[in-house]
Amino acid sequence: MEEDAKLQIEEIIGQMKCPKDFICYKSGFESLCRTEDTGTESFIKCMGEDHQRCTFSIPFGYGYMCHCRLRVYICKKLKR
Secondary structure (H helix, E strand, O other), X not given: OOHHHHHHXXXXXXXXXOOOOOHHHHOOOOOOOOEEOOOOXXXXXXXXXXXXXXXOEEXXXXXXXXXXXXXXHHHHHOOO
């Protein structure tokens, strides 16, 4: 991972609380929920099975959107 991406991720982590203790980052991006970039700036589409239990998931139409700043960054900038 590039140094500027690592700094951006650390900044995001410092500005938020995560009920899963940032497992997505701490696992080296191996423990990621399934998402899809929808082209919106601050949201991504939740594609996982347990999206209804996630505190960052909000209902939208017939699906759910994720507004976790870290997960959005990982999806959009790191393409994961």
